[in-house]
Amino acid sequence: MARGNAVKGTRLGYVSLGETEHGEPTPKVSVTYWCQNGHGVARNFASDAQEDVPSEWDCPHCGFPAGRDRENPPVPSRVEPFKTHIAYVKERRSESQGQELLDEALRNLRARRGQQES
Template identity: 55%
Template sequence: MSMSGGSAIRGSRVGAGPMGEAERGEAAPRTVVSFWCSNGHETQPSFAQESDVEIPDTWDCPRCGFPAGQDRDNPPAPPKAEPYKTHLAYVKERRSDTDGAAILDEALGALRDRGLIR
């Protein structure tokens, strides 16, 4: 089976051409701001220069994820890592051992009254 020969270039369409400023419109003027994290990484996001655009105080470092600030000598502190707590650890924060024993005795008493345990 032969393909019909045509003058069309495979993969092209009418109006196809390089994307450029003419098709996208003019780019807004930009301001590049440097942010540093506590690991010394510098990141430089750019922001539109419009008057209503607010540049944030901190920016997440794309390399380590720590917060980064605009003061190179005093970057924001890294987040304090909270250790994983089990459900039991949270319960123990809210209840003393005496409270726990009283609740357990009450629950066991209720089960005994219903004849579910001896």
């Protein structure tokens, strides 16, 4: 009985002297992620959790994926195909062609509206 109490007391003493009294005993590593637009995002991770440090991080500025290699940022794979298509169309068509298409679209729209209203 006396023995049991002694062991218990030692354990409690050990716990009270634990690392929590010193705040954060675990050293941190700062990892910077770089996105394709040159944004740097610094993140802190516990140094003993290196395996948990993700290789990519979403850039909070533009939403692009950011990687740890500044020279080779990850290529965004989640870019909406719609945006790419618009950029492609803009590159392909001259301004006048674009204006023609716009006019035609407007004419069609007005014609359709006219039909619906009449």
